[in-house]
Amino acid sequence: MYDADLAPDDALLKSLRAMPKVVLHDHLDGGLRVLTLMELLRQRGLALPAPDAAGVQAWFQQRAHAGSLTAYLEGFALTIAAMATPQALERVAFEAAEDAHADGAVLAEFRIAPLLFERHGLSGDAVLEALLDGLARSALQSGLIVCSMRELPPSESERAVRLALRWQGRGVVGFDLAGAELGHPPAEHAGALALARDAGLPLTLHAGEADGAARVLEAVRLGARRIGHGLRLAEAIGDPSRSHWVDDVKASGVHLEVCPTSNVHTGAAGSVALHPIKLLWRAGVSLSFHTDNRLISCITHTGEAVRLVREAGFEPADLAQMTLHAVQHSFLPESAREHALAQVRAWIAEDAG
Numbered sequence: 001m002y003d004a005d006l007a008p009d010d011a012l013l014k015s016l017r018a019m020p021k022v023v024l025h026d027h028l029d030g031g032l033r034v035l036t037l038m039e040l041l042r043q044r045g046l047a048l049p050a051p052d053a054a055g056v057q058a059w060f061q062q063r064a065h066a067g068s069l070t071a072y073l074e075g076f077a078l079t080i081a082a083m084a085t086p087q088a089l090e091r092v093a094f095e096a097a098e099d100a101h102a103d104g105a106v107l108a109e110f111r112i113a114p115l116l117f118e119r120h121g122l123s124g125d126a127v128l129e130a131l132l133d134g135l136a137r138s139a140l141q142s143g144l145i146v147c148s149m150r151e152l153p154p155s156e157s158e159r160a161v162r163l164a165l166r167w168q169g170r171g172v173v174g175f176d177l178a179g180a181e182l183g184h185p186p187a188e189h190a191g192a193l194a195l196a197r198d199a200g201l202p203l204t205l206h207a208g209e210a211d212g213a214a215r216v217l218e219a220v221r222l223g224a225r226r227i228g229h230g231l232r233l234a235e236a237i238g239d240p241s242r243s244h245w246v247d248d249v250k251a252s253g254v255h256l257e258v259c260p261t262s263n264v265h266t267g268a269a270g271s272v273a274l275h276p277i278k279l280l281w282r283a284g285v286s287l288s289f290h291t292d293n294r295l296i297s298c299i300t301h302t303g304e305a306v307r308l309v310r311e312a313g314f315e316p317a318d319l320a321q322m323t324l325h326a327v328q329h330s331f332l333p334e335s336a337r338e339h340a341l342a343q344v345r346a347w348i349a350e351d352a353g
Contacts, residue, residue, distance in 0.1 A: 003303035022326035023108035025257035030293025040082040084120035086130040093134030101140040111145035132171035143173035157192035173331040208232035230256035234276030255329035262292035288326035
């Protein structure tokens, strides 16, 4: 039921579905299949937001178009409650990987905040074990990023890092700060980030979505190798007092995981056509495009690509180059990256040239 505005026989949709993709920014608790969500809610005796699949999809669409990050995040209370058994977690992870694979993904990193399930009686270790079991069942090469919610006390982020480190090398490939950005700068969690950094666990931090460009620079200084969203960095382009910020980000080698449709839904961008992704790309910033939350935003990775071509004016060749950047900045092992690079380069040689 995703991409409802695109016809199944759309020629561009078909073409871009075949393009190899790399998933770097996809929240597992924001990407359930609608029918799976409904089934899991019923199994747990929880109320559905609507009696049928179309109504459930509409419920998410209403929240997606609310125009604020806080409203956008409301749907996660529902999905987390539905997923709060080991069996459900394993199923959701497996289905996410299979759906990404069917949509053209050749490499994927999914993310979630496992400690949010403690309120439902699950330990963080049990959550990670179930999720990684689910990912391992899929043919798609993938890994898991552990998130902490930045609005919680820093001690919770430190707990999340220690949890991630217990599973480092067993499927966990990175650490992230997610949640309500405004009023909660990444420096509040500097201690937790240092724990991860000192242990060699890569950092990808949400920054520059609901707060300004300075937060992107702050995340880079704290050791982030990738930035979730980062679109507000474009505010520095053409500003004499801040234009060097873009050069600083480029020099750092940091990569932006940009989620255009989600950014429109949260009010960070006015439309895909007006999204700063094009300014950033033209400025030479390393970036790639992602869905953020397939269920919450009602979109697939292919659908995101279609919109970037039709509404933002990109060429498929641009998207393929972004995908090469994504492979090169993946936290997955070198062997997996090399295999994905070969697939993307083969597509470029055959279809995008």
